[in-house]
Amino acid sequence: MTALLPVSGPGTEQDTVVYVVVFPEGLLVVRHAASGCEPLDDEDVPPYQAGLWSAVADDVDPDRHEVNGIALDGDLRAKLADAADTTPAEYSDNPVATRMPLALGAEPQPRRGAVAIVAEEDPQTGLTGSLSAGQLALIVQTHQTALLPATGRSRRKQIAREVPAVDR
Numbered sequence: 001m002t003a004l005l006p007v008s009g010p011g012t013e014q015d016t017v018v019y020v021v022v023f024p025e026g027l028l029v030v031r032h033a034a035s036g037c038e039p040l041d042d043e044d045v046p047p048y049q050a051g052l053w054s055a056v057a058d059d060v061d062p063d064r065h066e067v068n069g070i071a072l073d074g075d076l077r078a079k080l081a082d083a084a085d086t087t088p089a090e091y092s093d094n095p096v097a098t099r100m101p102l103a104l105g106a107e108p109q110p111r112r113g114a115v116a117i118v119a120e121e122d123p124q125t126g127l128t129g130s131l132s133a134g135q136l137a138l139i140v141q142t143h144q145t146a147l148l149p150a151t152g153r154s155r156r157k158q159i160a161r162e163v164p165a166v167d168r
Contacts, residue, residue: 017052018130019118020139021059022100024092028143030136031055031116037127052128056116063090072117073105074138076131079116088112099146100139 016032023029034051057065061081069077078101084091091113098111117139119131131139 022097022115024094026096060114060116070106075120077118081113084112096146100142103142
């Protein structure tokens with residue numbers, strides 16, 4: 001059983017971006033954030049999605065709002081608190097979010113605090129859209145798999161495959 005919670009946040013699907021957050025307790029929550037853009041003065045810089053990035057920062061680093069991202073497989077990005085590595089006492093270990101990015105192609109590294117997963121930016125517009133149904137399914141499947149080591153079931157299955165059968 002996965003700990004997927006209902007979608008939360010303002011608005012309707014037309015004016016929101018869907019993303020997910022993996023909290024240190026292992027919960028996977030689907031969120032909606034405002035998709036509106038603020039045009040910037042520089043024509044070479046895409047419009048800024050203030051509602052989306054403010055919501056992600058509220059989830060990932062509510063005190064500092066300093067968030068960075070890492071690329072993942074499946075046209076996904078993980079958003080992490082910048083200070084989680086430099087001030088680990090302020091961010092709880094997140095073993096599920098440690099295993100999920102690893103399964104999605106990121107370098108192995110312990111993760112701390114809440115981790116958001118968003119769709120990759122559109123290369124044409126520079127904007128981040130909603131997670132697709134396929135991306136959500138991949139995230140849920142990866143989350144379910146990441147929960148298994150905490151129960152020991154995944155390791156038992158791995159050992160069963162590694163140890164040859166013995167005739168008794």
